Amino acid sequence: MAERTMEGGGVVGDGAGSWRTDEVVAWHARPAEAWRTYRMVAGMWIRSTLAYRVSFALDLLASLVVTFFDFVVILLMFGQVRGLGGFSFAEVALLYGASGTSFGLADLVMGRLPRLGRRVRDGSFDLFLLRPAPVLAQVAADRFALRRLGRVIQGLIVLVWGLLLLDGVVWTPLKVLLVPVMLVSGAVIFSALMVLGASALFWMQDAAEVTNAFTYGGNTLLQYPPTIFAQDLVRSVVYVVPLAFVNWLPALYLLDRPMPAGVPGWAAFASPVAALGCCAVAGVAWRAGLRAYRSTGS
Amino acid sequence: MLRLYATVAAGGFRRHATYRVATLAGVFTNTVFGFVLSYTYMALWDARPGLGGYGMGDALAYVWIGQALITVCGLMGGGFEDELIERIRTGDIAVDLYRPADLQAWWFAANLGRSGFQLLGRGIVPMAFGALVFDLTLPSRPWTWLAFVLAVACGSVVGFAVWYLVAMSAFWLLDGQGVVQVAWLSGLFFSGMLLPLNVFPGALGEVARLLPWASMLQVPVDVYLERYTGWGLLRAYGFQLGWAVALLAAGRAVQSVATRKVVVQGG
Numbered sequence: 001m002a003e004r005t006m007e008g009g010g011v012v013g014d015g016a017g018s019w020r021t022d023e024v025v026a027w028h029a030r031p032a033e034a035w036r037t038y039r040m041v042a043g044m045w046i047r048s049t050l051a052y053r054v055s056f057a058l059d060l061l062a063s064l065v066v067t068f069f070d071f072v073v074i075l076l077m078f079g080q081v082r083g084l085g086g087f088s089f090a091e092v093a094l095l096y097g098a099s100g101t102s103f104g105l106a107d108l109v110m111g112r113l114p115r116l117g118r119r120v121r122d123g124s125f126d127l128f129l130l131r132p133a134p135v136l137a138q139v140a141a142d143r144f145a146l147r148r149l150g151r152v153i154q155g156l157i158v159l160v161w162g163l164l165l166l167d168g169v170v171w172t173p174l175k176v177l178l179v180p181v182m183l184v185s186g187a188v189i190f191s192a193l194m195v196l197g198a199s200a201l202f203w204m205q206d207a208a209e210v211t212n213a214f215t216y217g218g219n220t221l222l223q224y225p226p227t228i229f230a231q232d233l234v235r236s237v238v239y240v241v242p243l244a245f246v247n248w249l250p251a252l253y254l255l256d257r258p259m260p261a262g263v264p265g266w267a268a269f270a271s272p273v274a275a276l277g278c279c280a281v282a283g284v285a286w287r288a289g290l291r292a293y294r295s296t297g298s
Numbered sequence: 299m300l301r302l303y304a305t306v307a308a309g310g311f312r313r314h315a316t317y318r319v320a321t322l323a324g325v326f327t328n329t330v331f332g333f334v335l336s337y338t339y340m341a342l343w344d345a346r347p348g349l350g351g352y353g354m355g356d357a358l359a360y361v362w363i364g365q366a367l368i369t370v371c372g373l374m375g376g377g378f379e380d381e382l383i384e385r386i387r388t389g390d391i392a393v394d395l396y397r398p399a400d401l402q403a404w405w406f407a408a409n410l411g412r413s414g415f416q417l418l419g420r421g422i423v424p425m426a427f428g429a430l431v432f433d434l435t436l437p438s439r440p441w442t443w444l445a446f447v448l449a450v451a452c453g454s455v456v457g458f459a460v461w462y463l464v465a466m467s468a469f470w471l472l473d474g475q476g477v478v479q480v481a482w483l484s485g486l487f488f489s490g491m492l493l494p495l496n497v498f499p500g501a502l503g504e505v506a507r508l509l510p511w512a513s514m515l516q517v518p519v520d521v522y523l524e525r526y527t528g529w530g531l532l533r534a535y536g537f538q539l540g541w542a543v544a545l546l547a548a549g550r551a552v553q554s555v556a557t558r559k560v561v562v563q564g565g
Binding site for chain 2: 058062204
């Protein structure tokens with residue numbers, strides 16, 4: 001564990017101070033500013049990645065293959081059984097594809113956040129505070145890795161595969177609309193969990209793996225139907241960590257299946273609300289983390 | 299000389315023992331994954347009892363042993379290769395090569411200490427937790443535990459040998475990330491961490507059970523489940539040690555080519 005000084009160094013203190021002034025003056029402009037910062041930093045990394053096109057193509061392909069092997073396990077399972085927890089292959093593919101796409105998007109945008117722990121430990125986090133731009137956008141876009149697009153592509157392929165194989169589902173305009181809403185809300189929920197996990201790193205620099213339990217672990221959980229899990233576990237991902245809103249609840253509506261754990265039917269449409277709630281919690285945690293940050297001063 | 303390596307191994311153990319928060323975080327994550335996998339296996343074995351020759355309790359034991367051994371045997375990363383690759387990339391490796399110790403033996407000893415700590419720190423707690431919540435098969439004979447630990451030790455050596463080879467590739471590729479990713483994928487899939495290798499169908503299963511990754515999880519689990527007895531048990535160890543010797547020798551050969559031919563990065 002890194003040694004900590006009682007106060008940040010003089011320069012760092014000034015940097016943090018100016019950041020706070022910005023926040024007070026133009027809080028409503030911050031989302032736009034954050035997006036501009038993110039685009040600028042990520043764009044720089046994308047340009048540098050694309051300088052070596054063949055290398056990038058290979059990286060992307062590798063990332064696609066890696067995530068595809070994850071799905072091979074489900075194919076192997078369905079080589080042995082006709083259904084899991086009463087769900088057909090097409091239905092599990094839908095669940096898998098929806099969760100995988102949302103997680104992939106969040107991982108693409110926020111996947112660098114777990115590295116924050118190292119930066120807090122070695123003091124290089126100070127650099128982000130010195131720049132007059134939203135800190136979260138800078139940290140998330142740092143060393144942006146476009147090859148993570150592979151996971152999104154794989155998720156979308158499995159999702160489309162599942163949708164094509166589904167039979168007996170009557171598609172209404174509402175259901176069609178629910179698909180993109182589900183994917184975007186899911187990505188926002190996963191992103192918020194990643195920000196929440198990163199916030200904890202200001203206090204516990206080594207705890208990055210806890211976030212994995214909720215993000216990677218949540219993604220694995222959501223790939224399977226809720227019917228196979230203990231009801232307490234299902235309840236906890238509805239009411240405590242709202243992972244069920246990523247894909248389970250909307251997908252169950254798409255499949256005309258009953259909601260689990262006594263959840264009302266309208267919850268299928270509540271994913272955007274759950275996503276906003278997660279963002280609010282993550283935002284508060286992030287600010288608290290930034291305030292608690294003291295430079296290592298080494 | 300042996301005392302030097304013993305000191306290095308103890309250092310590896312102590313170093314990882316200082317990452318207390320990381321260890322707790324890892325235990326938490328392994329436990330959560332253990333839960334999720336347990337339920338998926340229960341659904342699978344409900345639908346197909348006796349799949350792969352395992353009963354439900356065997357399958358559940360498989361899940362929790364898998365979670366316990368991830369870091370011990372380096373199923374998804376050896377835990378040292380990033381550091382070694384970084385030293386090769388920056389040229390710090392030149393300093394290591396000047397030491398009056400063999401590079402491979404040095405890292406082997408350090409990894410032995412790391413692996414030992416991970417067994418105690420990240421192996422026992424999730425497994426005990428899994429055994430409390432789920433109905434796992436437990437060995438019927440006490441000496442099976444001893445046989446199991448020996449199989450885990452052999453698996454850990456194979457794990458080290460694989461990741462050492464991966465790290466050595468950095469002498470030529472500098473950025474070893476591509477190779478690391480391929481090794482990570484192979485470890486994830488062919489160790490049987492996602493699905494036991496004896497459930498893999500046909501030729502895929504036969505090949506998977508012959509690859510080195512089989513010795514990191516599948517073999518230790520089958521020793522634990524007492525599926526090997528007498529000569530069969532010795533053959534299982536022989537399989538692990540065969541891969542260990544072959545891969546360590548390959549690592550040594552690559553190392554000697556690398557240190558003779560490759561120009562170390564200045565900096």
